[in-house]
Amino acid sequence: MFIGEYQYKVDEKGRVPLPPRFRRELKEGMVLSKGMGEKCIAVYPIREWKKLADKLAEKTVIPANLRKLNRALFGSAFGAAFDGQGRIKLPDTLRAYAEIGDTTIVVGANARVELWSEEGWKAEQTVAEEQASQIIESLGA
Amino acid sequence: MFIGEYQYKVDEKGRVPLPPRFRRELKEGMVLSKGMGEKCIAVYPIREWKKLADKLAEKTVIPANLRKLNRALFGSAFGAAFDGQGRIKLPDTLRAYAEIGDTTIVVGANARVELWSEEGWKAEQTVAEEQASQIIESLGA
DNA sequence: CCCCTTTTCCCCACTTTTCCCCACAATCCT
DNA sequence: AGGATTGTGGGGAAAAGTGGGGAAAAGGGG
Numbered sequence: 001m002f003i004g005e006y007q008y009k010v011d012e013k014g015r016v017p018l019p020p021r022f023r024r025e026l027k028e029g030m031v032l033s034k035g036m037g038e039k040c041i042a043v044y045p046i047r048e049w050k051k052l053a054d055k056l057a058e059k060t061v062i063p064a065n066l067r068k069l070n071r072a073l074f075g076s077a078f079g080a081a082f083d084g085q086g087r088i089k090l091p092d093t094l095r096a097y098a099e100i101g102d103t104t105i106v107v108g109a110n111a112r113v114e115l116w117s118e119e120g121w122k123a124e125q126t127v128a129e130e131q132a133s134q135i136i137e138s139l140g141a
Numbered sequence: 142m143f144i145g146e147y148q149y150k151v152d153e154k155g156r157v158p159l160p161p162r163f164r165r166e167l168k169e170g171m172v173l174s175k176g177m178g179e180k181c182i183a184v185y186p187i188r189e190w191k192k193l194a195d196k197l198a199e200k201t202v203i204p205a206n207l208r209k210l211n212r213a214l215f216g217s218a219f220g221a222a223f224d225g226q227g228r229i230k231l232p233d234t235l236r237a238y239a240e241i242g243d244t245t246i247v248v249g250a251n252a253r254v255e256l257w258s259e260e261g262w263k264a265e266q267t268v269a270e271e272q273a274s275q276i277i278e279s280l281g282a
Numbered sequence: 283c284c285c286c287t288t289t290t291c292c293c294c295a296c297t298t299t300t301c302c303c304c305a306c307a308a309t310c311c312t
Numbered sequence: 313a314g315g316a317t318t319g320t321g322g323g324g325a326a327a328a329g330t331g332g333g334g335a336a337a338a339g340g341g342g
Binding site: 001002003004005021036037038107108109110111114124125127128132135 | 172177178194197198205206207208209210211212213214215216217218219220232234
């Protein structure tokens with residue numbers, strides 16, 4: 001389970017360190033892809049990625065919108081691994097898609113990790129909180 | 142069950158002691174997150190947090206608002222544990238969110254604990270009292 | 283086909299931050 | 313009043329963030 005919010009610099013070579021707390025779950029490898037619907041980079045542990053891929057493969061009848069999702073997911077996917085310092089390299093295409101400059105916000109989102117630009121994360125946050133309080137109360141917490 | 146209201150100092154390193162009475166229930170670990178809707182920090186015993194997380198994980202759905210909830214909840218959540226002196230460290234993002242300076246009010250709220258700024262707690266209290274009297278009367282108490 | 287240029291990747295080193303432990307002072311309970 | 317527990321502060325060791333240099337690989341031109 002990934003939780004927390006961290007800010008890191010992206011160096012001129014496009015490298016980003018991930019929080020040490022996240023590294024254990026990602027050590028076996030990870031897949032980067034476009035965030036579904038949002039302007040962010042999604043980071044899946046290799047195991048979670050496979051589960052996701054299997055779920056999509058099961059559906060023999062594929063509605064058009066799912067087919068689009070398929071293309072967006074797999075077409076934009078890159079494998080990644082840590083260097084000796086716990087950093088990964090962001091592919092230029094994904095970095096441009098998420099509009100990440102020389103700083104990024106790393107966000108734990110349960111089964112996956114997300115990388116945001118500062119501006120994008122701020123905007124997302126304000127929208128999310130209002131809905132969150134309502135749903136939580138409906139869960140009885 | 143957490144009850145009572147206590148005032149503590151936040152030292153320059155962002156550490157806060159929790160009331161000794163609370164420590165037994167939190168000894169196995171805790172999760173800090175934004176008090177959804179209110180400007181405070183919510184502290185859940187690890188067991189309570191997992192119950193909440195499981196309820197969300199059940200829903201394999203993809204709706205955008207649930208995705209956003211995931212982000213708001215898990216993104217603002219941080220694991221925490223006591224140091225040798227019964228203190229925890231407040232993450233900077235949460236501390237800023239709750240506008241907690243060098244003093245905080247620790248409030249027992251049944252299944253969870255809440256950390257407030259002095260001003261925020263005062264304001265919340267006056268509002269809460271009015272509503273409480275109404276609700277109690279409606280219960281015939 | 284070879285060599286030179288450019289890029290990528292890996293490793294090293296410095297600086298900063300974090301975490302853990304110790305110590306003093308005030309308070310509570312007996 | 314005495315002892316134990318708790319609030320508060322600070323120092324030191326360990327880990328993490330950041331940047332840069334050099335070797336290996338890839339690409340292009342002679």
